[in-house]
Amino acid sequence: MNLSSLHRRHVLGLLLAAPAAARAQLRSAEELENNPRWLQQREALFARRPIVEDEALLSLQAPARAEDAAVVPIAVRAGFAQGQGARVRRLVLVIDNNPSPLAAMVELGPASGRADLETRVRIDEYGFVRAIAELDDGRLVMSKRFVKASGGCSAPPGKDAEAARATLGRMRLAVQEDAPPGQPLRAQLMVSHPNDSGLVMDQATRLYTKAQYVRNIELAYAGQRLLAAQVDFSLSENPHLRFWLRAEPRGGELLARVDDTEGRHFEQRLQLVA
Known part of the structure; x- marks a missing residue:
């Protein structure tokens, strides 16, 4: 040949x-x-309800490859302000291949200005990060991104244990001061907490650190609920949450309540003026 x-x-x-x-x-x-972990979460959370993907209604921003798997910035953005023809009543964040895939479930209240959230998460294996919005008419809308990151849930903490204990529970609330009149205000909550996953090995003792992490976050503004979130150790060390609140002409108090898995309770208040 x-x-x-x-x-x-x-x-x-x-x-x-x-x-x-x-x-x-x-x-x-x-x-x-359609990996089994996602299908299991989908069935548990939404049964067989249809879920559509529509970037005009909901988008998820996340890096294609994370610089640090323990601190991956993500942003969920709705394509409309709350109450403009539709309203998001719940946001769910799922990280398919994390040991605990359900990272956050956020119920939005009447004081919420936009169904937009930003936070930082841990990602343990290559896979999809998904944001699912449940609208007040019952529709489910999803946006997802494939993120290349690994080892985030077992990465060592950024602070040593003594420093983390010294600042544990300290919170900071901040609100945008230059928003146009009548527009939602951007705000953020920062919590000093190790958010230990229980999957990190102490190199000196060769034992795993105890799991202890922020479990519940509640925010209220001017006496109305803004959001109530059930979260997990998939949120990064020192959990950070950026959100939007509906402006009140007379101002009001912004109240943050945080509980962790050890039964500790933390509160922070910020008085907003008109």
């Missing part, structure tokens, strides 16, 4: 193999999209 015949047979083999390779890639994408 001459070289020309070998070349033709090689090209023919490539052509025949191409559809098989494409099918394999398609199967791989479907397996990632």
Whole structure:
């Protein structure tokens, strides 16, 4: 067999193999999209209710490859202000391949100005991060991003244990001061807490640190509920939450209440003036 015949047979083999390779890639994408962990979470949270993906209604921003798997910034953005033809009553954050995939479930109250949230999370394996919004008419809308990151849930803390204990529970509330009149105000909550996952090994003792993390966050403004969140250790050390509140002409008190898995309770108040 001459070289020309070998070349033709090689090209023919490539052509025949191409559809098989494409099918394999398609199967791989479907397996990632419909992996068992996500399907289990989906069934537990939403049963068989339909979920649509519509970036005009809901978008999720996350890096394609994280610089630090223990501190991955994400942002969930709704395509409308609360009450403008639709309202988001609940936001759910799922990280498919984390040991505890349900990272946050956030109920939004009447004081919420926009269904937009920003935070930082841990990601343990390559996989999808998903944000699912439940609208007040019962529709479910999802946005997802595939993030390349690993080891975030077992990464050592940024602070040593003594320093973390010294500042544990300290909170800071801050609110945007230059918002246009009548527009929602951007605000943020920062909590000093190790948010230990229980998956980090102490290199000196070779024992795993005890799991202790922020479990509940409640925010209220001017006597009305802003949000109530159930969260997990998938949130990074020193949990951070950026949110929006509905401006009140007479101002009011912004109140943050935080509970952790050890039964500790923390509060912070900030008085806003008109």
